[in-house]
Amino acid sequence: MIGYVLRRLAWGLVALLGVTFLAFTVAYLVPGDAAQLLAGPNARPDDVANIRRQLGLDQPWLVQYAGFLWRLAHADLGRSYTGQPVAEIIAQHLPPTLLLAATGWICWLVFGVSLGALVAWRRNRAGDAALLVFSIVGASVPTFWVGVLLLYVFAVRLGWFPIGGSGSGRHLVLPTLTLAAAGVAYYARLAHAHLDETLTRDYVRTARAKGLPGPLVLGRHALRTALLPLVTIAGSDLAGLVGGVVFTESVFNWPGLGRLAVERMTQQDVPVILGVVLVSATAVVLLNLVIDLVYPLLDPRVRVGGAQEAG
């Protein structure tokens, strides 16, 4: 067990290094002259060169990467081209993203699993077909289009909710719905699939036959067994959401990390983009690590050796 934990931790560290390397390399390759960008359209050539020197943009790639790692080890993500520390910018944009990701994720789980459970319990063709259609539409519809439509109907036409921005519970409703659309469909299908299998098992049939009330059977016996595998999936999905809310944030003008990244992309603010990409990827690596470490505790049937898969 200790060996497993150590191995898993070591791998986590390697993954983090890989993530920094990949992120830095991509950011390094961004073309164009960051110094020119900072200097503005009317700047004179020697001023641009001056800025380039100041930012260390004239250094070779590996030197820049080493410097980047060194500063990273000191919790320094560098400065945006606007002069503001990147860590500060990210700290400002992270809470809205976490809020949106968390509410969206809870909706996925709560509504998705309930819907899946309901359909599985009722066991009729119409319900199954409806769920199938729902999950296909959910998987095929562009998130931003859902957002644009919701925005048009509920904010522009009906005026029930504000058109984008943040600051109150009412601002949160439409982005959450947008985010929920695809996720609920996915989790409903997933929960349905797992439950459907469980419900055909003997012990559940027995419990049903004994005349135990339906919800009790579902909650006590079936859900617990069936939903455990969902934990790993839901866990990494939550982490993925930190960087995966790009569209929702863009549509709703939500002041989070995703919109920050897209905005800074057009300005080529490489340090900020690098910071956002790193934070979201690190969240995924760390959460997967936690899941892998915690999962054997939740489900003793999982053989420690086999849990490598979850990396």
Added chain:
Amino acid sequence: MAAQLFSGPMTSRARQPRGAAWLAARPLLATGLLLLCVVVGAAVFAPWLAPHSPLTQARGDAPLPPSTHFPLGTDSLGRDLLSRLLFGARYSLAIGGCATLVALAIGLLVGLPAGYFGGMVDGALMRLVDVVMAFPSILLAVALAAVLPYRNLGTVLLVIGLVNWTTVARVVRGETLALREQAFVEAARALGAGPGRVLLRHIAPHLAPTLLTVASLSAGTAILLDAGLSYLGMGLPQPTPSWGDMLREAQRWYRAAPWLAVWPGVAVLITVGGLNMIAFDLQRRRR
């Protein structure tokens, strides 16, 4: 998000039960193929179906609302929306198809050796997959799009392929791992076939049904990602009639011209929905 939607049941994390109470026969496949045919038809016959050129800009107070002359109205430059939708199918399908080929190529290149050799090779390759998968696909795509000096059809599908290959690699690895233990592979090995020969002659052919499923999923994801990139302003260059770009424009105009926001989204939904239906059906058949 969408990229991972179907990865669940195909990896070992989640198991789909046998005999699930999905629809009985194959109406799903039929519907999917029908939708895909509609889109392919629109793409192929766009020059004959389109009432106008997708580029001609009508003068006047654009965007113009739907009329007999412009059945779905025009965009803010006075271009016919219907014509742009029809020609847009060409680009969407081209990107979906080609990006999938890129993803399949990289995925096979990584997944086959990982599954076949196992051990260190597997460990290293799968760690690479994990690192790439740690990046949310749209963020990675956006970052890659920013790396390119400029964008055209080739670079956009390269970006999407580079983001999309990880799912393919995982599935291929899993299947190869299972096939490796099969009697006929063992036999081939016992007869002295090298790894290259075993992989190509004995394992690869058996991957075909899986690859078909993965390909149709991947094409759907690619089309969604392409629409997304265009929506964020990082897709094909203007004046390409791209569905994502139309939606991007629509959001600016939706108070004055709400009709712009409807049809491009429907087009994406039909195309990706068709591909996903096919994939769903194939996936269920294989179990």
Added chain:
Amino acid sequence: MRPIAFVAMPILLVVAAVAGGCRAPGDGALRSGAPARGATIRLAITDDIKTLDPAHAYDTYSTAVVHALCTGLVDYDDGTRLVPDLASRWEMSADGREYRFTLRPGIRFSNGEPVTAAAFKYSLERVLRPETGSNLRSFFAVIEGAEAVMAGSARECAGIQAPAPDRLILRLKKPTPTFLNILAMTCAAVVPRSVAEKAGRDFARHPVGVGPYRLRSWEGSVLELERNPFYTGDDTGVRQITLETQVDEAVLMPRYEARELDVTPLIPAAEMSHVRSDPQLKQLALEAPVSQTWYLGMNTRMKPFDDVRVRQAVNYAVDRERQARLPGAGVPATGMLPPTMPGYNPRLKGYPHDPERARQLLRQAGYPAGFRTTMWITDAYRRRAEAIQEDLRGVGIQVELRSVAFGVYADTYKRENGAPCWYGGWYPDYPDPSSYLEVLFHSRNISPTGALNATRYQNPEVDRLLDLAERTPSGEPRLALYRQAEEKILADAPVAPLYYEVETRLRQPEVEGAEVHPVWRYLRLARLRKRPS
């Protein structure tokens, strides 16, 4: 649109302060009744504020906010005329190389510190010093001894003297008619040494200066400015200004209609027809040209634009009327100098939209079937560029649009053989024709990379006229020289001028002082106020 009045810049030998050392009341200020006391003004912009350090701020919005926090010796009236600000008066020596300023008495920074001439000396030297890393320092290069400070070989600038707490003397290397314009830029604002030295780069987020407002907080995308208690100028009655940045354009109108915004930064193109057709909104819309000209730039050293007939053909091919309508509002351009600019030539006719003439010129130039080329743009211009693309397609020129991030775009088109043509706009540093014509078309501004004369246009006669104008003191003869140069440039057509930008905005009925200013783009925050409701 309001009528445009031009005040030719007089040769300012002595400008006496208005009303005995009291702050010159701005022409637009305090006209009608008492303002609402304790008012809060809520604003939003679609852009980001990049920095609030006067030494670095250069873009429209950053300078607009800086100007509310940090002012300098001189400022503009409601037009392009220079008026005293922190200096009560000044004298220029007969040779035009020395300026002697007298500071207004009793001015303090927003932290309570008194302002002295030494603070001005420090502030200007701070911009010059290499460790500040200001890309605006070259504006002060005309000051004697500035180059030594810029190179790091001197700490103090010999040409900047503060002989008394209220006396500042600036000596120049050569007479510079635009020097006072340079001093009116935000980079010449005064900042307190004690704060700036301690803050270093953080000064960008925590600026202190002399202005009607001071920064209370800047968290995330929201800036809060509060009334500066040490400010001795006009009190508009506004206690606080809240400025939200990076607000999506699509949200502006709904939020204005919900009365969440007191002034919109612009009227989106998509809302223009609605605003113009609504009698009530129309009343509240403010529209006026600013000094930005949009144009299609052509590299005169790259094929096929090395042929003047091809460049003229492009000029005939583009539909300027349509270009001017696409962003919502604009005025078709007949030349490079916009109507708000001293030296604007109303007699210029410009090139008419004449595709037939364009095709004829292309035939003469040896391109009967047209040609293919690449136009570099950024995403912000893509719709307008698409319209140009279609115009040019009409005369046989196939244009591929290359939309890239701004950094790549600016780097490319200023580079030798970088971009054959590009969609661009120019906003001058100050309202003087040199800030357009000299910068963009003098052959001395051609360099292998980062060339401001990006079209690489070279005409000895134009160079001569521009040089002559530069030496000529402000006044009508100087402007005439620039007009002559502009006519020659337009005939050679290194650019196809497209339209002059018109700034548009909507105000709430009780808001005053939101008028468009020809030099200070966005809002002049210092002038904003509310009528009591």
